[in-house]
Amino acid sequence: MKKNILIILLGVVINASGFAQDITTVRANEDISDNLDLEAVASVFGDSKDLEDFEYKLNDPELRISNLDLNRDGYVDYLRVVENSENQTVLITIQAVLGKDLYQDVATIDVERDRNGRSSVQVVGDVYMYGPDYIIEPVYVYSPPVLVYLWGPTYRHWHSPYYWGYYPSHYHRWHTHSCNVYRRNVHVHINTHHNYYYPRSRRSSTAVHMHNKTRRNDYGRAYPNRSFSSRNSDVRNTRDLNARRGVGSSVSSRQPGSSVRSAKSRSSNASYSSNPGSSRSSSGRTYNSRKSYSRSSASSEQVTRSSNSRSYNKSGHSSSRSGDVRSGKSSSGKSVNRSGANSRSGNNRSGAGRNSSTSSGSGRGKRR
Numbered sequence: 001m002k003k004n005i006l007i008i009l010l011g012v013v014i015n016a017s018g019f020a021q022d023i024t025t026v027r028a029n030e031d032i033s034d035n036l037d038l039e040a041v042a043s044v045f046g047d048s049k050d051l052e053d054f055e056y057k058l059n060d061p062e063l064r065i066s067n068l069d070l071n072r073d074g075y076v077d078y079l080r081v082v083e084n085s086e087n088q089t090v091l092i093t094i095q096a097v098l099g100k101d102l103y104q105d106v107a108t109i110d111v112e113r114d115r116n117g118r119s120s121v122q123v124v125g126d127v128y129m130y131g132p133d134y135i136i137e138p139v140y141v142y143s144p145p146v147l148v149y150l151w152g153p154t155y156r157h158w159h160s161p162y163y164w165g166y167y168p169s170h171y172h173r174w175h176t177h178s179c180n181v182y183r184r185n186v187h188v189h190i191n192t193h194h195n196y197y198y199p200r201s202r203r204s205s206t207a208v209h210m211h212n213k214t215r216r217n218d219y220g221r222a223y224p225n226r227s228f229s230s231r232n233s234d235v236r237n238t239r240d241l242n243a244r245r246g247v248g249s250s251v252s253s254r255q256p257g258s259s260v261r262s263a264k265s266r267s268s269n270a271s272y273s274s275n276p277g278s279s280r281s282s283s284g285r286t287y288n289s290r291k292s293y294s295r296s297s298a299s300s301e302q303v304t305r306s307s308n309s310r311s312y313n314k315s316g317h318s319s320s321r322s323g324d325v326r327s328g329k330s331s332s333g334k335s336v337n338r339s340g341a342n343s344r345s346g347n348n349r350s351g352a353g354r355n356s357s358t359s360s361g362s363g364r365g366k367r368r
Contacts, residue, residue: 029245031231033130033238034179035067038107041094042123042138043191045109050149051092051158055081058094059171063189067182068106070219071098075173079106080160084214088113089206090150095216100164104128104219110207111150119147120203128220131228131237135202139195198239 041058044065048054058065058079068077077096080103084091092109106129110122121144125134149155162168177185202208220227228237235241 030179037186038123038125038136039190039196040065040186042136046140046144049145051081051083055160061172061174067176068096069176070096070104074175076176080162083158084210086206089204091207091210097164098219102218103216105216108211110204112204122203128227134237134239135199137197137199141193
């Protein structure tokens with residue numbers, strides 16, 4: 001009898017300790033918005049050669065730029081990129097794919113070109129995710145190749161062909177991590193040579209108008225009580241939340257809200273030449289992080305992966321980009337060969353004007 005009682009008590013103690021461990025994995029000071037660092041998004045955007053490449057990087061299983069799991073299935077949500085344009089304004093929307101025909105906007109990128117051919121960029125967190133007016137304005141140290149592409153003669157409209165159950169062949173799902181682990185991992189993908197400012201308002205009224213017409217808020221409508229204002233009733237947005245918590249940006253040298261320049265200063269510093277033929281600084285720039293990008297003016301838009309190039313071959317699919325400007329071998333001897341069923345002829349895109357037709361997804365992905 002005594003033996004049975006001891007066994008029962010031991011079982012209760014073990015279950016109680018296990019329950020306590022489960023509780024400690026949920027941190028009271030974490031927020032949904034902590035799972036997608038918009039500075040990392042801005043940095044990856046600046047290092048992308050076009051919007052297809054940008055979507056590729058957002059969902060790269062090795063980079064792991066995102067840790068979002070809005071549908072709570074234990075896996076990071078696929079992020080698709082949708083573009084709309086009007087005159088000299090391009091609205092780039094990042095949407096989480098949550099189910100069959102279920103999408104949630106998580107952020108937009110406003111790109112606008114002025115009469116002098118200079119472009120401005122603002123990354124705007126969706127109000128449901130980040131609260132109102134959570135804006136990051138990156139100031140790049142070079143003219144991003146994606147901007148040269150957007151205003152260049154090879155431009156072609158990009159609307160992601162992927163959806164629930166149909167993804168690129170290089171892609172595979174991965175489990176989420178705690179916010180602390182995610183923050184430690186993602187900060188290495190933020191180019192610290194760039195500056196990231198936090199203005200209080202959007203530059204482009206045209207981008208606001210376009211987004212109001214095209215916004216997807218399927219998750220927000222289903223769960224209104226999980227919006228930022230419901231989660232954090234005493235602060236306006238993620239910038240204010242981070243300031244209250246004493247949490248800096250992923251780049252430790254910056255604090256949210258502390259790097260807000262005047263409109264005049266931003267206008268002069270956050271503008272980039274949109275001349276498609278323009279090349280970068282003659283001295284070249286090198287950004288070293290987990291990935292090393294060698295940039296020089298010898299080839300105005302050529303990017304060579306030097307430290308962590310790799311070959312994707314998952315579930316029997318090999319991915320190579322036939323038109324990709326990336327080439328070469330890494331120090332580990334692995335070659336970048338993206339395609340197979342997913343081959344892209346990115347640099348052979350034609351069309352001098354804006355073609356608003358939706359890109360076909362045939363031959364680019366696989367069904368899961």
